[in-house]
Amino acid sequence: MNFFAELLISAALVVSGVFGFVGSFGLIKLKHPLQRLHAPTKATTLGVGGVLIASMIFFFAKTGHVSVHELLITLFLFLTAPITANFIAKAYMSRNLRKGDLPDPPGEYGWSVYDDPPESRSDRP
């Protein structure tokens, strides 16, 4: 394995380690529960992304083949991270905030956490 590949792998590993630590440190340091939603996204995107980039370069330099397993894991994490954050925020809202704490939504229906869903129309195709 040549020096340049080792340098790239080490840089990606160090960056990902720092961001993984920063994500969990923000989980400790930030005051409000909805602020804490912000910190672990760094661990998801840059932390795990850096580790997977390092792994791709490592196995490419070792075997000569490009492996796509890492891209699958990254794609899955990037797809599921917003859904998870949305669910956690809704769980916090339903437990700790009442309807009067939030501004009215501009649309026709209220917040989905507090109001029932609109009636399904049978004439819609």
Next chain:
Amino acid sequence: MIEYALAFAASCYGIALLLDLWRIAVGPDAADRILALDTMVINIIALLVLYGIWRGTAIYFEPAMLIAMVGFVSTVAYCRFLLRGDIIE
């Protein structure tokens, strides 16, 4: 050089796991605990891939993928339980 970088990244993720454990223990809300558990799953995926690089095998990608899927499903199930009092209605 890769060995030192691997040791650095693994110790960073180890400390991060301890901080997540602190947030799970302290709380104060259930949403915080779910968030800390989700972060723990992410950190464990990174640790598994790091272990795979250290051993030089590609066998740890399938476990990492499975843990990612199980972690997502469990987070959604826990949030759903808090939201509705039931997981599958």
